[in-house]
Amino acid sequence: MNNLFGYKQRDTWLNRATGTAKLIGFLTLTTIGMISYDTRFLIVLSLLSVLLMKTAKIQYQEYALMLKFVLFFAIINLVMITILAPQYGVRLYGTNHVLFGSGYWTITEEQLFYEFNLLIKYFFSLPLAIILLFTTNPSEFAAGLNKIGVPYKIAYAFAITLRYIPDVQSDYRTISLAQQARGYEISKKASILARSRGAVQIIMPLVFTSLNRIDTISQAMELRRFGREKQRSWYQEQVFSRLDILIIVGSIIVGFLGITLLFVNNGRLYNPFK
């Protein structure tokens, strides 16, 4: 239906698993990865997610842009932290092993270790997200969200979002071309003021078509008695197979391991400096 997330039919076990199972797996693994600062755990988790991505037969070209964005984001963040808070690692780990530099610019082992942790954390979830987005039919997400307990009206709103993003995008393109034909410049050649004016000329029509669209769609849904029952069934709903249960159990075991480490380490940080 829409190709926004790079979903393609591929013949792998991750494609055959249901969206719900993958969603649960993704949320469990990314949440524990977000909480844990245990470097060993994070490295294992990253390796695991890269390995999973390899089995999903996703080509590098498909996610190259995303990887570059994350890389850019990570570099900017790490540079900012080094400049603004060069002693933050010392405060977190409680010890001070000076490598070089002096005064404000003292670079310590703790700081490098902390930033290394951050770097892993910026990257570990990317393969997991790529798997989720590239192997799951977008329509399955709504059914999956409803299945894990999100009220169906919210899940349905989410389904509408996924359904209409391509439409809004094409509206945007049409309006943009029409306004450019009328002489509004929005490319990099124009001055900032001219570009802003051009952008406003695109936003206005887009906003009003979208508001009209809300009216049309909600009338159509009301005519079909949407929201009458307490529950609804989903076209893309699937029954759990052994594979799905395996995915869920597997991710819960990894999550449990992460939680155990929180207790072993007496907190979220793994401290090799003690």
Added chain:
Amino acid sequence: MTNKNSGFSVKAVVATGIGAAVFFVLMKFIAIPTGVPNTTINVAEGWLALIAGLFGPVVGLLVGFIGHTLNDAVTYGSPWWSWVIADAIFGLLLGLGKKYLALEYGDLSTKKLIQFNIWQAISNVIVWFVIAPIGDILIYKEAAQKVFLQGGVTAVVNTISVAIIGSLLLVAYVKSRPKKSSLRSE
């Protein structure tokens, strides 16, 4: 707005869905440069202000949440939750002004527009300078100096963005609506 018995009306469901779709497209495609490298005016926040003002806090919350989550997921792979939550709360706060603004009845005085702008500035500061950085520190253990700088810049840029785009949208919307007093019984 019909169907009051089940809490979340059909129109609210659709407004959330379409609202988040437009939010996503605006966030991803329209970037007005500020002159400072890599800092762009986020047009999507102005749209969020309008949709929250029209449909209330719950729709505002969900549009911010869904729109930001999707944009992060498609751009960076996974959502940056503290900022997603911040955007959702921004939608919620602006939605609180729905009754007062009463946009549907086509009456937006200069006084109301100024009050709207004061409220959005306050909301932006609460959300980007308090909630987002605290979330970054609690959830991601980021360094305070860095996240408060980021939050501060975002608060300023977004306030300006909503002041321009948001106000323009509110005025344009109200102009397109018939005035409440435009019909008289005779």
